[in-house]
Amino acid sequence: MVEQTLPEEEKNTRSLNFIEEIIEQDIRTGVNESRVHTRFPPEPNGYLHIGHAKSICLNFGLGKKYNGKTNLRFDDTNPVKEDVEYVDSIMEDVKWLGFDWEDRLFYASDYFEQLFEYALILIRKGSAYVCDMTAEEMSETRGTPTRPGKESIFRNRSVEENTDLFHRMRAGEFEDGSRVLRAKIDMASPNMHMRDPVLYRILHAHHHRTGNQWCIYPMYDFAHGQSDSIERITHSICTLEFEVHRPLYDWFIHEIGIYAPRQIEFARLNVTYTVMSKRKLLELVREGYVNGWDDPRMPTICGLRRRGFTPESIRNFADIIGVAKRDNVIDVSLLEYCIREDLNKRANRLMAVLNPVKVIIDNYPDDLVEEMEAVNNPEDESKGKRKMPFSKTLFIEREDFMEDPPNKFFRLAPGREVRLKAAYIIRCESVVKDPETGEITEIHCTYDPQTKSGMPESNRKVKGTLHWVSEKQAVKAEIRLYDRLFTKENPDDIEEGKTYKDYLNADSLKIITALIEPAVSGSAVLDPADKSAGYEKDGVSGKYQFERTGYFSVDKDSTPQHLVFNRVVRLKDSSSKGEKVKENFTFL
């Protein structure tokens, strides 16, 4: 028995989740020489989503925490659904999340020959047989969860006949669907998976890695556990729906007589206001409800990346949601909390007016342009300062002015003073309206020259502080404002006669043109070399907090001529506390 000390940080830190407890117990008792070796085993038939991110962080996190290893293994046993497009995107996503499988990139298809040999072992032991029933017949004879099944009339074929038939299946002598190899277990088992499950099916299909080398392919159950065994995985972590497969997982390992990993199941992640099934996500893409797998409204990893989430924020999210066996639905506000927390510390501030209204400073010199100094990040002094041009004609947010404001309105109104952040205190003197529509077109103000930011007079108490841009120097940018994809907390909770698609949010994307301070130029386009990945070298370049409105991230569509930003998430907003007029206080 090998004793191994647990990581130092474990002492006095957070309590362990149930998987860590199992692992630490195994380490203490010397199971598998106290090794820890996990794997992340995606099927390359779709893009990874935030639920996979939980699994990736769990598996790679455990490997790292216990000085073990983690493999990336593609579970590619179904050639008709799988594609290299997905293989590539999965590797990119795992890397982007910050994990490294080093030289341990594997494919279940690497083991096809070995798996075939394992099948032969079972046939020789009389534990597997070739069955000629059709899929329908098999389904009929399988029984139901409450009724035992019937044994196949092919169940007692001789070892010789089975061996011969199985070889001929491989040789391509039979049609798709005409025969399968089945395990001989127990047609009366209360566990449906033990009722002579299919091991191999005939599929004359081109495989993305093995080409046309094979026309029989192993089923998940016959491939997964054995692949774990071949890779000497110690803890094979998967989601709850595989719990009923575990007896079969163990049965194959035992029956073949090979190294035995341990399967442990945890509850998959659900998040409010979105769907997580690959089928549904694929449908949203195919039917054009979103603009591709990386649409920033998607819960896919590439979608979150394009939206502007950082890998750090997602790892932190995976960490704090925990791991357990009970069904769970995580409030999306927790995800939002994670990205705000990260970006607040790391993203530079910029002033951007999303819904502009013109402000004219009547007593400011016509052609004067002053350079104001603005702090890049109040949370990080090392980020320094930048210059912002100030002039007679500015823009502020339309929501920052009210002609007849309630008492709790801390912004601009006739006769009231506010501070323009990093500039002067101004007072509203009058407004000009469009005679037709009644819409305010100009707000006329005066400024107090003694209140320039930094001057003693500027410490004067005023009602509020607004962000602004100077008309002449402002840069236009396309801004994509995202909202939750679904209107219902749980879109899978479907009313009679509806589908989850009936709960799609029609307003999940709004595109506007905003005016941004000129400092944005030059830094608002992704390095073309990074474009494919959609992320940047230092993690937060291209990501900003637009002061008072939210966090924004440069989109891959952005060019120097046409800047494009995605809103990652709004700033937390307590402006409507105790008020019922939220629309008036919240930016778009």
Add this chain to the structure above:
RNA sequence: UGACCCAUGGUGUAACGGCAGCACAAGAGAUUUUGGUUCUCUCGGCCCAGGUUCGAAUCCUGGUGGGUCAACCA
């Protein structure tokens, strides 16, 4: 009308037979040149019924509720 799994504030997650704690959300206040951040406080929970025990969220039994399982998908 079967087997298996699960059950702690609104949400998520701790407790290893001994004071039910943490985070998010919600609410109140302080600070603030972002109605952001930060800080303080408040609200609010052991599914039910028995049993074991000096003592049960924890162990046992039975309910109740939820989930999973009947692809030649994974």
